[in-house]
Amino acid sequence: MSTFQGLPPGLFTFFTELEADNSKAFWQANKSRWERDVRAPMRTLLTELSDEFGALRMFRPNRDVRFSADKSPYKLWTGATSEAQAVGGIGYYLEASAEGIVTGYSAMLMAPDQLRRYRAAIDYARSGNEFEHLNRTLAAESHPVSHGAEEPLKTAPRGYSTDHPRMSVPA
Structure with a gap:
């Protein structure tokens, strides 16, 4: 009870x-x-x-x-x-x-090694596209993904292009 x-x-x-x-x-x-x-x-x-x-x-x-x-x-x-x-x-x-x-x-x-792996997964086409789909699905159900305690980046992370297709996804 x-x-x-x-x-x-x-x-x-x-x-x-x-x-x-x-x-x-x-x-x-x-x-x-x-x-x-x-x-x-x-x-x-x-x-x-x-x-x-x-x-x-x-x-x-x-x-x-x-x-x-x-x-x-x-x-x-x-x-x-x-x-x-x-x-x-x-x-x-x-x-x-x-x-x-x-x-x-x-x-x-995220610890530096976690952040590197996360960014690599978002950069990789298959897992990056799956992440985008999951973000859209969660947002449609009023469950947005947030940036946690970190402030969102204002530009692309070092080593990534500013016109990366997933730059608008929280990173």
């Missing part, structure tokens, strides 16, 4: 309010809401999903602002991943915010 009862409306309200006041004072005054409306239901969901997807680890709520121009201290979302490794790891991803819910399976940031 499932113990997960869904993500409560309070989760989405909490993140809407946090966006309006992303301060330590707001966080301290509302930490019990975060525990009740965000952390507890996410933990329950992750426990239930672990049978099918393996262990999922929840992201911490505070941001690492050391190297960021944006110094807001808290994330405006909660999420989890099956992969402990940000660079080179491939796994499941779940995120909930005031904007809604995002799920995925991918690499957040």
Whole structure:
């Protein structure tokens, strides 16, 4: 029997309010809401999903602002991943915010060797055409493929022609 009862409306309200006041004072005054409306239901969901997807680890709520121009201290979302490794790891991803819910399976940031193999596969006619077809199919079903944590390239990668037939496909 499932113990997960869904993500409560309070989760989405909490993140809407946090966006309006992303301060330590707001966080301290509302930490019990975060525990009740965000952390507890996410933990329950992750426990239930672990049978099918393996262990999922929840992201911490505070941001690492050391190297960021944006110094807001808290994330405006909660999420989890099956992969402990940000660079080179491939796994499941779940995120909930005031904007809604995002799920995925991918690499957040490809390691250099993964990126070389990926670009070679996109360049190769057969697998590149299959990738384009898969992208179109997913987009038609409202499941677009995103660029992950990397910003999209503004031009062709080094060694590839700017008029490559798949330059418009995320790379």
